[in-house]
Each structure stands twice: as C-alpha cells, then as structure tokens.
Amino acid sequence: MAARLKGRLAPIESKNVPLRIAQYERSRDLSFALHVARVMVAGKISNCAEVLTRHNRNHAECRLQNEIDQLTASSQKARRGRGFKTLRGIEGTAAAIYFPGFARCLRRNFNFQKRTRRPPADPVNSLLSFAYSMLYNEAISACAATGFDCYIGFFHAIHYGRCSLALDLMEEFRPLVADRLALNLVNLDVIKADDFHKEDGKGFYLNDEARKRFLREYERIATSEFAHKQTNERTSLRRALYGQALVLQRSILHGGDY
DSSP: OOOOOOOOOOOSOOSOHHHHHHHHHHHTOHHHHHHHHHHHHHHHHHHHHHHHHHHHHHOGGGOOHHHHHHHHHHHHHHTTOOSHHHHHHHHHHHHHHHHHHHHHHOOTTOOOOSOOOSSOSSHHHHHHHHHHHHHHHHHHHHHHHTTOOTTOOSSSOOOTTOOHHHHHHHGGGIIIIIIHHHHHHHHTTSSOGGGEEEETTTEEEEOHHHHHHHHHHHHHHHHOEEEOTTTOOEEEHHHHHHHHHHHHHHHHHHOSOO
16 A cells, blocks of 8 residues: 655654764765665665565475575674765665565465556555554654664655655564564455455555554554564564664764764
8 A cells, every 4th residue: 555644743852962963964964874874784684684584484385495595694794895886786785685584474375576666556555555554653753762873864855745765774673573563464464466456557555444453453463562683672563763863862862974
C-alpha cells in the first residue's frame, strides 16, 4: 500500500536549541556525516543478512548462504566507504543481492520480482511500502522526541519537504521491522492475495479488514522484547529506534563515534 504523509500531531518544538545548532553544523562536516552514513548503511546491510540468516536456519531449501555471505562482505565494505557516492553504490549492489533472496523466502504463491515503488507493482511491494511508511513516521517521532530537526540528515540529501534525518535513522531498522513484517504476513497466511485490490496507475491496496491485521502484526513486531546485543538489556525495536536517536544525539553533542 502506498502512502503519503499529510499531517501529524506534534508537541511544541523542542527547547534543545544547542542540539539543533550542533546538528546543523555537523551536517556540514563531511567527515562526520560520512562516518554516520557508513555506520547506517553497514548496519542496514548487516540486518538484511540477518533476515536471510534467520529464514535460512529453518528453510535450508531456500539456499540463501551465498546471498548472506555477499551481504556480510558488502556490510564490511560499507564501513570503509570513501565517499557518499561509493556508499550509495554499495547500498544499491546490496539491494540487488538481497531482494532476490528475500523473494525466495516468500511462500503462499505471492509473486515478487523486484522492489518497486510509486506505485508498488504487486502485493508484496504494497506491504513493504506500507511498512516503510509506518517506520518512517516512527523515525520522525524519535527525532522529535530527542530534539532533532528531522529535515536535516547526514546520509540522505536535503530536499524540500523530506525528513532526511528520519530516513537516515530508519535505514538500519528497515529489514528488522518492515521486511520481517512482510514475510510474516505472507508466510503465516495473515494476509492473502485476495486482500488486495488494484487501482489503475496507483498500484495495489489492502482492503480495510486486511489493513487492521497488518497494523496488529506491525505493532507486535515493534513492541516484542528481546535482549539488545550491545547492552544485553531487554528492549523492543520501537525503543531501540529511539535509543539510536539518543546515540546520535550524544555523538553530535559530545563527540565520539556513532
């Protein structure tokens, strides 16, 4: 399902003016911005490998090890990326490796050839686009809650009306939240092919009842607790997203690696 942000409820702008000033200054510091971008892209690719690894454990017939190995190598390469153009090239190559593997994870006769947007060309792309839109809004909330200007990013270029920092922040979470959600909805038969209708020139859309099921499963994935790999504390993907915004805040204000 394609979606566009038309409005949001938001508190009064954060009082953390020093953070926003530092954010603006750091966004012009190419060395710092590149460091942040490297970590975000490497994390995203690593999490793509993690999604395939989890599936491969229980479904060895999908034969995903080659894609997993290539993605792991791409993640390491991203950490050494020498420029933004190079990083975007690594990210694009990783996507070309990942999505064919992702397609082999799908069951229930859902057809998925490649990632398409605006409009999503099939039901799986519709689920991914809807999930990315939900995650984008979560990232905007995390930016606002930590006092950032969500329009000023480090990896995603600044464009009028685009919350570039929210896009940055959600990169690492795309596979773990949105892609896992799409796989669960299809493979667990929560969403069926006849839950979609196609509008000419506008792609595929979920019906109202299926959308409720989608939102319930999204909330389950976003709030399910797990042990954080770095802190070993119990957290959820939603809290981890907010926590990642705090890590970036500390890095901008006090220095140190992101």
